[in-house]
Amino acid sequence: MTDGGLNTAALRGSCTVVVGCQWGDEGKGKVVDVLAGGAHVIARYQGGANAGHTVLLGDRQFILHQVPSGILHPGKRCLLGNGVVVDLVQFFGEIDRLAERGVDPRGRVGLSTRAHVVFPYHMALDHAAEEAARRKIGTTGRGIGPAYEAKTGRRGVRVADLLDRRRGAERIARGIEWARRRLRDLGADEARAGTVEEAMAVAGRVPEVATDVGREIARALAAGKRVLLEGAQGTALDVDHGTYPYVTSSNTTAGAAAVGAGIGPTAIDSVVGVVKAYTTRVGNGPLPTAFDEAMDERVRELGGEFGATTGRPRRCGWFDAAVGAYAARVNGLTGIAVTKLDVLDTLPEIRIATGYRLRGEADIPFPATAWELDAVEPVYETLPGWQAPTTEARRLSDLPRNARAYLHRIEELVGTPIAMVSVGARRSQVITEP
Numbered sequence: 190m191t192d193g194g195l196n197t198a199a200l201r202g203s204c205t206v207v208v209g210c211q212w213g214d215e216g217k218g219k220v221v222d223v224l225a226g227g228a229h230v231i232a233r234y235q236g237g238a239n240a241g242h243t244v245l246l247g248d249r250q251f252i253l254h255q256v257p258s259g260i261l262h263p264g265k266r267c268l269l270g271n272g273v274v275v276d277l278v279q280f281f282g283e284i285d286r287l288a289e290r291g292v293d294p295r296g297r298v299g300l301s302t303r304a305h306v307v308f309p310y311h312m313a314l315d316h317a318a319e320e321a322a323r324r325k326i327g328t329t330g331r332g333i334g335p336a337y338e339a340k341t342g343r344r345g346v347r348v349a350d351l352l353d354r355r356r357g358a359e360r361i362a363r364g365i366e367w368a369r370r371r372l373r374d375l376g377a378d379e380a381r382a383g384t385v386e387e388a389m390a391v392a393g394r395v396p397e398v399a400t401d402v403g404r405e406i407a408r409a410l411a412a413g414k415r416v417l418l419e420g421a422q423g424t425a426l427d428v429d430h431g432t433y434p435y436v437t438s439s440n441t442t443a444g445a446a447a448v449g450a451g452i453g454p455t456a457i458d459s460v461v462g463v464v465k466a467y468t469t470r471v472g473n474g475p476l477p478t479a480f481d482e483a484m485d486e487r488v489r490e491l492g493g494e495f496g497a498t499t500g501r502p503r504r505c506g507w508f509d510a511a512v513g514a515y516a517a518r519v520n521g522l523t524g525i526a527v528t529k530l531d532v533l534d535t536l537p538e539i540r541i542a543t544g545y546r547l548r549g550e551a552d553i554p555f556p557a558t559a560w561e562l563d564a565v566e567p568v569y570e571t572l573p574g575w576q577a578p579t580t581e582a583r584r585l586s587d588l589p590r591n592a593r594a595y596l597h598r599i600e601e602l603v604g605t606p607i608a609m610v611s612v613g614a615r616r617s618q619v620i621t622e623p
C-alpha cells in the first residue's frame with residue numbers, strides 16, 4: 190500500500206506459504222480460508238494438534254486443529270505434509286465431525302506417509318515433563334515436543350509404519366517402553382504410557398488417507414494448479430528462530446514449508462506473513478510489548494483472545510515491529526496480511542514498538558535469548574486511534590484515515606507491503622482492494 194493502495198501480488202503466487210509472524214494465533218486460518226478459494230491444494234507443513242485455526246462459515250464456527258482450513262471450500266485437496274506430527278484419534282475425529290456438519294472431507298484429505306504420529310504416550314510425557322519442570326514452557330499438552338523428540342531421536346513411528354500393522358505395533362511397543370522409563374525418571378506413574386492396543390485404536394483407518402504429499406504437490410504444480418502451504422504457530426515460536434526455550438518443537442518459519450511439504454524451495458514463489466494488528470502470546474516466555482493489566486483485559490475481551498486449543502487467556506500487547514521486521518527477514522516475506530484491525534476500533538490512541546533498547550543501547554537486533562528479550566525496553570511511537578467501526582470496510586479507501594496511517598506505519602516498519610487486511614471473523618470481512 191506504499192502508493193496508497195495494497196500490493197496484492199503476494200496473494201497470487203502459484204505456490205504460496207502462509208506463515209505466522211508473531212507468537213501464533215495471528216489469524217492464519219482466516220487468511221488461508223480466504224486464499225483457499227483460488228487454490229487447488231492446501232497443505233500443512235509442521236505442527237500438530239497444538240494449532241487451533243478458527244474459521245467462520247456463515248454463522249457456523251469451525252475450529253480446526255489438524256485438517257487444513259481449506260477443507261471448508263468444496264473440492265479442495267487438503268494435505269498434511271511429512272513435517273506435521275499427527276494425532277490420529279483427533280485427526281479422524283475432526284474429519285468425522287466435519288462430515289457430520291455437512292462438510293464432506295471424503296477423498297479430499299491426504300496424510301503424508303512420512304509424517305510422524307503422536308500417541309497417547311507422547312501426551313503423557315508432555316504433561317509429566319511440564320508437571321516436573323521448574324521452568325515450565327506452558328505447552329498445549331498435545332504431545333508435540335515428545336513426538337518431535339522421538340522423530341529426531343529416530344525412535345518415531347510414521348504413518349507408513351502403520352500401514353503394516355505388525356511392524357507398527359512393534360515400533361509402538363518400543364515407544365511405550367521408552368516412555369515408561371522416562372515417566373519413571375520424571376517421578377510420574379509409568380502406566381500413563383498406556384497400551385499398544387490404545388495407541389493402535391484408529392490405525393486401521395490410515396489407508397483411507399495415506400499418500401505421498403510431496404509427489405502430489407509436485408504434480409499439482411506441474412499441472413499449473415495453485416498450492417497453499419499453511420504454517421502453524423508463529424515465527425517467535427520457531428524452535429531455532431523463536432524465543433528459545435519458550436518455543437514449540439518445530440520450525441514454523443517459511444523455510445520449513447519446503448522441507449515439511451516435501452518439495453524443493455525453488456517451487457515456492459510467494460510468502461504471506463500474517464500479523465495481528467496487536468500482539469498476543471499464550472504459554473510462558475517474554476512478551477516485551479505486554480499491556481498493563483486493565484488494557485490487557487480490555488483487548489482480550491474485544492479480541493476474544495482465548496486459546497482455540499486450550500481455552501487459556503492470551504496475554505496481549507501493542508504491535509511489536511521489531512518482531513515484525515525480524516519475521517520479514519527470517520521468512521523472506523513478499524507480503525503481509527494484517528488481521529483483527531477492527532479490535533482496535535475503540536482505542537483513542539495506539540502504540541507501536543518500533544524497536545528495542547537494551548542496557549542503554551538502541552536499535553539492537555532481535556535477541557537470541559529469552560532473558561535478553563525479557564530485559565529489553567520497547568521504544569514506542571504513539572499514533573491517534575480512529576474510533577470508528579472498520580468491520581464493514583471492504584476496500585482500503587473505506588477505512589478511516591487514521592486506520593490507514595496505522596497500517597502504513599506497520600508496513601514501513603516491517604518493510605513489507607501489505608497485501609490483505611482483515612476486519613472481522615467472517616470470510617467476507619477482508620480487504621484485498623485499494
Ligand code: IMP
Binds near residue numbers: 241326333436472473
Ligand atoms: P507446544 O507446541 O504444545 O509444545 O507448546 C509450546 C509453546 O508453543 C507454548 O508456549 C504454547 O502455548 C505455544 N503454542 C503451541 N501451539 C500454539 C498455537 O497454535 N498458537 C499459539 N501458541 C501455541
